[in-house]
Amino acid sequence: xxxxxxLVRSQLDGLALKPHERAEVIEELxxxxxxxxxxxxxxxxxxxxxxxxxxxxxxxxxxxxxxxxTARTMENIMTNRVKQFWLPSLLTLLLSMGLLxxxxxxxxxxxxxxxxxxxxxxxxxxxxxxxxxxxLPLIGAMGAYLSNRAGGSxxxxxxxxxxxxxxxxxxxxxGFL
Amino acid sequence: xxxxxxxRGTAELAVLSILEEGxxxxxxxxxxxxxxxxxxxxxxxxxxxxxxxxxxxxxxIRGSWETSDTGRRRRRCYRLTPxxxxxxxxxxxxxxxxxxxxxxxxxxxxx
Numbered sequence: 001x002x003x004x005x006x007l008v009r010s011q012l013d014g015l016a017l018k019p020h021e022r023a024e025v026i027e028e029l030x031x032x033x034x035x036x037x038x039x040x041x042x043x044x045x046x047x048x049x050x051x052x053x054x055x056x057x058x059x060x061x062x063x064x065x066x067x068x069x070t071a072r073t074m075e076n077i078m079t080n081r082v083k084q085f086w087l088p089s090l091l092t093l094l095l096s097m098g099l100l101x102x103x104x105x106x107x108x109x110x111x112x113x114x115x116x117x118x119x120x121x122x123x124x125x126x127x128x129x130x131x132x133x134x135x136l137p138l139i140g141a142m143g144a145y146l147s148n149r150a151g152g153s154x155x156x157x158x159x160x161x162x163x164x165x166x167x168x169x170x171x172x173x174x175g176f177l
Numbered sequence: 178x179x180x181x182x183x184x185r186g187t188a189e190l191a192v193l194s195i196l197e198e199g200x201x202x203x204x205x206x207x208x209x210x211x212x213x214x215x216x217x218x219x220x221x222x223x224x225x226x227x228x229x230x231x232x233x234x235x236x237x238i239r240g241s242w243e244t245s246d247t248g249r250r251r252r253r254c255y256r257l258t259p260x261x262x263x264x265x266x267x268x269x270x271x272x273x274x275x276x277x278x279x280x281x282x283x284x285x286x287x288x
Contacts, residue, residue, distance in 0.1 A: 024242075024253070025226075028203065028226070028252075028253045029222060029226060031202075031204070031250060031251070031253075032203050032204045032222050032226075033222065034250070035250075036222070039204075039208070057221045057223060058221070058222055058223045059223065060223070063223075064222075064223045064226075064227070067223075067227035068226065068227050068230060071227045071228070071230035071231040072230045072234065079234075
């Protein structure tokens, strides 16, 4: 009987998965070929014909490698990206915006910042809500915790912290131009 | 013989349906589908495993290693998850609607 493990291992060489995942895929596909071979033998095929039948299960090994890779990693990446970046980021943005709206309605009067030109104030005027600013580190920490818990890299954790800052910073930057 | 495109669309339904009967490993799954469809649906290794891995990533099925009765072979058995069971019903409905629509189309064509 052909060594299916060796065949699959050589054909799927370069399958970019974690070593134990790659070993599992190789073992599983080899077991399938093994059973296909035995099934063909039971049906009365000669050893060579049975082996040929097994080999015809895969016409393009490179394509199979690519499709296994995609199936086992791409959706993982997408799911991880959602869990590690998008979900914490959007949650921090939503919370910070929601809290800002609440503070605007129920909170203390904001601190007004304006540019001076001689004796008169010139628009735009920045309205700073101190309680809201104080809450941002907490919201950022929550985003960081969620991203970190989902296994996010340092970059993903940092990005989910600063994500709500970016639209606000852009707004102020445009305002002061 | 059913064309490749249609087969691809029905493949997930076939796998979910066959797993509804109980946990199976890849080879047995392919064998039963071929047997029950009288050869109309045949899964090669190249077609079956990328799809199983994709369905596993979507958490419709779950694979776990089991040793065969004789104890000489380790095989990965797949079983339907609650999410997979939930997916099966609307998938069946969609395909049923499609076949009904095609039957109606045939009637129109024959009229």
